[in-house]
Amino acid sequence: xxxxxxxxxxxxxxxxxxxxxxxxxxxxxxxxxxxxxxxxxxxxxxxxxxxxxxxxxxxxxxxxxxxxxxxxxxxxxxxxxxxxxxxxxxxxxxxxxxxxxxxxxxxxxxxxxxxxxxxxxxxxxxxxxxxxxxxxxxxxxxxxxxxxxxxxxxxxxxxxxxxxxxxxxxxxxxxxxxxxxxxxxxxxxxxxxxxxxxxxxxxxxxxxxxxxxxxxxxxxxxxxxxxxxxxxxxxxxxxxxxxxxxxxxxxxxxxxxxxxxxxxxxxxxxxxxxxxxxxxxxxxxxxxxxxxxxxxxxxxxxxxxxxxxxxxxxxxxxxxxxxxxxxxxxxxxxxxxxxxxxxxxxxxxx
Numbered sequence: 001x002x003x004x005x006x007x008x009x010x011x012x013x014x015x016x017x018x019x020x021x022x023x024x025x026x027x028x029x030x031x032x033x034x035x036x037x038x039x040x041x042x043x044x045x046x047x048x049x050x051x052x053x054x055x056x057x058x059x060x061x062x063x064x065x066x067x068x069x070x071x072x073x074x075x076x077x078x079x080x081x082x083x084x085x086x087x088x089x090x091x092x093x094x095x096x097x098x099x100x101x102x103x104x105x106x107x108x109x110x111x112x113x114x115x116x117x118x119x120x121x122x123x124x125x126x127x128x129x130x131x132x133x134x135x136x137x138x139x140x141x142x143x144x145x146x147x148x149x150x151x152x153x154x155x156x157x158x159x160x161x162x163x164x165x166x167x168x169x170x171x172x173x174x175x176x177x178x179x180x181x182x183x184x185x186x187x188x189x190x191x192x193x194x195x196x197x198x199x200x201x202x203x204x205x206x207x208x209x210x211x212x213x214x215x216x217x218x219x220x221x222x223x224x225x226x227x228x229x230x231x232x233x234x235x236x237x238x239x240x241x242x243x244x245x246x247x248x249x250x251x252x253x254x255x256x257x258x259x260x261x262x263x264x265x266x267x268x269x270x271x272x273x274x275x276x277x278x279x280x281x282x283x284x285x286x287x288x289x290x291x292x293x294x295x296x297x298x299x300x301x302x303x304x305x306x307x308x309x310x311x312x313x314x315x316x317x318x319x320x321x322x323x324x325x326x327x328x329x330x331x332x333x334x335x336x337x338x339x340x341x342x343x344x345x346x347x348x349x350x
Contacts (some may be wrong), residue, residue: 029108116313123314132308138301139321140179142287145215145297149222149287150280157227161234162260178231185228190221191289197221198293218290226283233275237268277333281326288322298322 036061126134163171163178185193196216202210241264249259291300298321302314 055290060126113312114316116311119309119311119313120317122309123302123317126301126305132305132314133296133301133319135298135301135305135314135321138296139298139318139325141215141295141297142284142322143325145219145287145290146220146280146284147285149219149226152219152223153226153230155224155231158225160231160233161238164235165238182228182231185225186232188225190225190286191292193225193307194218194221194289194292197224198290207237214290214295217293218287218295220241222283226279230279231274233272233279234268236275237272238264240271241267248316266270270340274333274337277329277336281329281333284326285322286331288318 123132124134124136124253126132126137144259160181163174164182166175187269193216197220198214200216201212204210245263245267246259249263250256254262288297291297293304294300296304297314298318302318305314306312
């Protein structure tokens with residue numbers, strides 16, 4: 001690090017070591033010959049640098065540092081003492097909430113209305129002869145609507161984003177229409193769009209279009225509404241790619257379309273995957289709004305059961321099924337965000 005042959009070596013506690021850090025007098029520059037920060041790279045790294053790297057999860061694990069180690073950030077760091085304290089505090093909080101729920105004056109009536117095991121099972125399996133549907137079977141309609149709308153949203157929103165990113169004067173009318181489309185569907189509540197499409201389109205009596213099922217109208221509504229949100233996610237991803245990437249591709253002889261396809265879009269997609277997954281978590285839940293058009297999805301089936309037997313345990317079943325669908329996707333999203341954070345921080349320290 002130091003070019004003076006007589007200089008004392010840099011290291012923790014090294015006599016005469018020049019301090020590393022911002023503004024440190026005599027700080028040795030970090031260059032190709034610098035000792036690496038990280039496990040085993042103690043040579044040439046001061047305590048402040050090791051603490052900084054460990055805090056980013058890139059160096060030796062330090063007790064009490066959030067993000068240290070390679071495990072989930074929710075549980076990592078702090079050692080055995082912190083684990084014991086967090087466990088005790090969690091048990092105290094959960095125990096307090098359970099006590100408030102259990103000893104409330106109306107607790108028995110509430111548990112029977114929302115957590116009756118027999119009613120939950122009957123709502124899950126259903127019995128059409130008694131006038132109510134299976135919530136467990138109805139959730140498959142939510143899944144089918146979600147998957148169908150997701151594919152259409154990815155395609156339509158990408159087209160809208162590319163149109164809004166275009167600069168040619170010929171596409172100016174399309175850019176204006178795309179901007180109006182995004183502003184409209186982001187500003188109008190989704191439930192109002194459901195009513196407008198699901199009840200208004202059949203009233204037009206158009207051939208083919210006005211004779212579709214409520215499920216088709218629901219998929220169309222979800223596609224129209226969520227494409228406005230996802231198109232902005234696409235635009236953010238496209239803007240996150242530096243213009244020098246496109247300029248370098250063009251200098252190599254690639255056309256605008258080819259550079260967009262092979263250089264810009266792959267980088268943009270990598271940046272927008274976490275926010276896209278967050279939008280699709282909301283999309284999975286919003287499929288329940290299609291039930292107002294008459295489609296027997298999970299929430300509608302739960303409502304039919306509740307109105308038939310005057311017990312709301314069916315809504316609890318529907319909530320549990322939605323949680324089973326959304327929680328794994330939410331944890332997968334968190335994992336992608338954490339991996340992207342580590343990748344970016346590791347690149348910044350190179």
